[in-house]
Amino acid sequence: MKYPSAFITGLLVLTPLSFLYALSTGSVDIGWNEIWQVIIGKEHGLNHDLIVDLRLPRATSAFLTGAMLAMAGALMQVLLRNPLADPYILGVSGGAAVAALSAMIAGLGGLWVTGSAFIGALFSTFLVFGLAHRQGSWTSTRLLLTGVIVAAGWGALISFILSVAPEANLRGMLFWLMGDLSHTDSSLLPLIILIVCFFICMPFARDLNILARGELQASALGVSVFSLRLNVYFIASILTASAVTLAGSIGFIGLIVPHIVRLITGSDNRTLLPASILMGGCFLTIADTLARTIISPQQLPVGVITAMLGVPFFLFLLQKNKQYS
Amino acid sequence: MSSHSLLETQKLEVFINNKTVCKGLDIKINYGERWGIIGVNGIGKTTLLHTLAGLREPKDGNIFLQNENLAHIPRRKIAKTIGVLFQNDTQAFPGTVLETALIGRHPFLRSWQWETREDIKLAQQALELVDLNSMDSRMINTLSGGENRRLSLATLITQGPLLYLLDEPTNHLDMHHQINILDMLVKQTNVKKQSTIMILHDVNLAQRFCDHVMLLFGDGEILTGPTKEVLTTDSLSRLFNHPTIKIDSPNGPVFLPA
Numbered sequence: 001m002k003y004p005s006a007f008i009t010g011l012l013v014l015t016p017l018s019f020l021y022a023l024s025t026g027s028v029d030i031g032w033n034e035i036w037q038v039i040i041g042k043e044h045g046l047n048h049d050l051i052v053d054l055r056l057p058r059a060t061s062a063f064l065t066g067a068m069l070a071m072a073g074a075l076m077q078v079l080l081r082n083p084l085a086d087p088y089i090l091g092v093s094g095g096a097a098v099a100a101l102s103a104m105i106a107g108l109g110g111l112w113v114t115g116s117a118f119i120g121a122l123f124s125t126f127l128v129f130g131l132a133h134r135q136g137s138w139t140s141t142r143l144l145l146t147g148v149i150v151a152a153g154w155g156a157l158i159s160f161i162l163s164v165a166p167e168a169n170l171r172g173m174l175f176w177l178m179g180d181l182s183h184t185d186s187s188l189l190p191l192i193i194l195i196v197c198f199f200i201c202m203p204f205a206r207d208l209n210i211l212a213r214g215e216l217q218a219s220a221l222g223v224s225v226f227s228l229r230l231n232v233y234f235i236a237s238i239l240t241a242s243a244v245t246l247a248g249s250i251g252f253i254g255l256i257v258p259h260i261v262r263l264i265t266g267s268d269n270r271t272l273l274p275a276s277i278l279m280g281g282c283f284l285t286i287a288d289t290l291a292r293t294i295i296s297p298q299q300l301p302v303g304v305i306t307a308m309l310g311v312p313f314f315l316f317l318l319q320k321n322k323q324y325s
Numbered sequence: 326m327s328s329h330s331l332l333e334t335q336k337l338e339v340f341i342n343n344k345t346v347c348k349g350l351d352i353k354i355n356y357g358e359r360w361g362i363i364g365v366n367g368i369g370k371t372t373l374l375h376t377l378a379g380l381r382e383p384k385d386g387n388i389f390l391q392n393e394n395l396a397h398i399p400r401r402k403i404a405k406t407i408g409v410l411f412q413n414d415t416q417a418f419p420g421t422v423l424e425t426a427l428i429g430r431h432p433f434l435r436s437w438q439w440e441t442r443e444d445i446k447l448a449q450q451a452l453e454l455v456d457l458n459s460m461d462s463r464m465i466n467t468l469s470g471g472e473n474r475r476l477s478l479a480t481l482i483t484q485g486p487l488l489y490l491l492d493e494p495t496n497h498l499d500m501h502h503q504i505n506i507l508d509m510l511v512k513q514t515n516v517k518k519q520s521t522i523m524i525l526h527d528v529n530l531a532q533r534f535c536d537h538v539m540l541l542f543g544d545g546e547i548l549t550g551p552t553k554e555v556l557t558t559d560s561l562s563r564l565f566n567h568p569t570i571k572i573d574s575p576n577g578p579v580f581l582p583a
Contacts, residue, residue: 081417203436210431212417219380220411221484222404222432267418270439 004271007264011278015063018282022059022289023051027296060187061246062288062302063281066253068194068243070280073254074261074272075201075236078208079229080140086255087240090147093249094154095124096241100248101161101173113176114245121241124150129233138229139215178301179250181288190242197235198277204228205269212267252306253280256314263317283310330389331356331488331520332377337386338545341372348545350386354488354537357518359511361531361552364541365565370524371412371492373541377522378409378490390488404432408486412493414477416465423461425476426452429483444483451482454509456502470497478506482513489514491523495530503527507534528580532556540564556580 024030030047037043038051072087080089088094099120103113132138132146158177165173201208207228210218219225243250257280258272265271287305294300332354339346346369354360362370375381377388379395388395390406408429416425426448427440434440440448452458455475460468465476474497481489489510495503511534514521525531531538531552538555540548542564548555561569561580568583 078417083417206431206434206436209420210428213428214411214415216375216380216409217411217414219400220378220404220407220409221428222401224400262418266424267420268424 004265004268004275007261008271008275008278011275011282014282015278018285019059019063022062022285023055025289025293026050026055057187058181058288059285061190062181062285064187064190064194065181065243065247065250066257066284066287067277067281068190068197068239068246069250069254069284070257070276071194071197071201071273072236072239072243073280074258074269074276075208075232075239076254077258078212078269079232079236080144081212081214082140082144083259084255085144086251087236087243088249088251088254089151090128090143090237091124091151091154092121092237092240093244094151094158095127096121096244097177097249098154098157098161099123100176101158101165104169104173104176105161105165118241118245121237121244124154125234125237125241138226143233175301176248179248179303181247181302182292182299187246190246193238193242194277197239198273200231201235201273202270204231205273208232208269209267247302250284250306251303252310253284256310257283260310260314260317263321329356330354331391332522333389333392334377335387335389337376337388338384339369339373339376340384341369344369344543345545346373346541347547350547350549352539352549354520354522356487356520357515358520358537359514359535360520360522361535361538362522362524362541363526363528363531363538363564364543368541368543370541373539374409374490374492374522374524378407379403380409401432404484404486406486407488407490408481408484410477410481410489410491410494412496414473419464419466421461422452422457422463422465422468422476423448425465426479426483429480429485432484447485448479448483451479452476454482454513455479455506471499471502474498475502475506478510487517487519489519489521489523491521493524493526495525495527503530510534528556528561532577532580 020032020035023035024032028050030051034043034047035051038048069087073085076085076087076089077083096117097120099116100113103116128147128150131150132143162170162173207218207223210221210223211225211228215225258276261272261275261279265275284302284306287309288302291300291302291305330353334350334352337350338348362373364370372381376383379388379398382396390398390403395403423445427444429448430440430444449458449461452460455478457472457475457479465473468476478494494506494510498506507530510521523535535552537550538552540555540560542548548560558569558571558580569580570583572579572581
């Protein structure tokens with residue numbers, strides 16, 4: 001199975017379809033024709049408000065979050081040369097969570113929580129980098145171990161905060177931790193971040209293929225390994241930080257989407273990165289729509305749906321493919 | 326400094342883990358020469374090779390690539406002249422045989438550029454040279470150790486450097502492929518008078534395929550020179566700390582442990 005251009009074309013078709021699905025489905029089902037009326041500006045009633053004020057921002061956030069997580073996951077897997085890497089492996093989401101939960105305990109809300117999450121994520125990024133980079137040696141193993149240990153530290157702090165948090169705050173905190181797309185702020189900044197990161201990475205995509213062979217090997221083929229790894233590390237961290245800020249920590253997407261794409265199109269990062277972005281976006285948009293409708297009016301954490309859809313699909317592909325044998 | 330050498334070292338000192346690999350080393354590698362590096366395990370052969378490739382800094386001294394100080398040449402430019410075959414190749418996310426060979430074209434392509442038909446042809450020719458033709462779309466994690474070794478060589482040939490630095494090129498290869506591959510490399514590097522420096526464990530392969538050798542004795546002591554002069558029972562007995570005898574064969578002298 002190696003048809004990268006056909007696969008990417010398919011995803012480009014799926015993208016508007018996933019949005020249509022997200023816009024049309026919910027407490028009130030809206031037909032595609034009515035959505036069209038809203039788009040061309042002929043409809044200003046309830047449907048307009050429902051779509052423009054509620055469903056479209058949420059679908060956009062879902063798409064962007066999925067896209068950023070999938071891209072960050074693909075980058076982390078190459079950076080650490082480890083197929084088990086996901087965007088959260090180096091503790092970015094843990095740092096964000098500790099900061100966000102602390103803000104919630106302090107009784108702050110809205111932008112304070114969001115801002116704290118972003119700052120916590122960046123703090124964790126620099127902390128891991130500083131610790132892993134101390135003596136100039138910056139091997140994948142050292143980075144990985146440092147990140148995993150720092151993440152474990154954040155995990156302990158999260159448990160601590162949850163155990164001392166007042167009862168009234170707990171539900172909000174748990175939902176934040178499981179990933180929650182219902183409080184969407186503006187998606188403009190994340191959109192810009194995603195586009196900028198994508199265009200910074202794409203010229204390096206072939207260098208990334210070579211980096212996956214090892215640092216010395218890449219160096220011998222003319223790759224400036226140090227600056228490439230530095231760039232990849234910070235880009236992946238910024239993407240993860242933005243995603244976590246937008247939606248809390250939604251598991252699974254960043255780990256599994258790059259692998260699904262690899263199984264279908266191969267490991268060339270020139271096709272892997274754009275395909276992961278599109279697939280991550282569509283996947284989370286669809287999963288989030290299911291999460292808010294499947295047992296409505298109750299909403300499920302979207303991570304439940306991503307795992308319930310993703311696990312069987314990934315296992316099926318893995319069975320059929322020899323790449324990881 | 327002669328204007329004709331491809332690679333030249335001046336007072337090169339290489340040091341690793343409290344061990345001096347070489348000290349005050351002056352060698353001149355001319356176009357078309359084939360050098361062998363021989364020494365016991367852990368003496369620093371690979372470290373020396375990586376230093377010559379510019380992948381690690383020497384403790385002292387200079388290396389000149391076509392009269393230009395290696396330390397001042399950008400990595401990408403070095404990669405157009407020097408190619409390295411590493412002892413081990415691992416791939417975190419395996420691709421196909423053809424994709425892997427095409428990696429050799431990396432230093433010659435611009436950042437947004439994709440491999441051209443011409444590049445693919447070069448890679449396929451290289452794969453044919455190492456006996457891996459008709460395996461283009463095989464996943465590399467399904468290859469055997471020897472096939473992987475030959476694929477790494479094909480990647481190097483696709484890169485087409487002027488200086489081949491080979492770390493145990495015959496590792497994992499059966500007798501037939503050892504001779505075949507080295508014969509092929511000789512033929513290949515005679516085309517444009519490319520030079521080769523290779524670490525070999527088999528003295529007799531060095532005797533057969535190298536015109537110059539470097540013997541690494543440890544403590545920075547290195548004996549260099551034309552193979553005929555340097556490879557003797559005396560030097561080899563001292564190098565391996567084991568008595569050596571020499572037998573004449575139709576292919577030239579053969580050294581055996583006594």
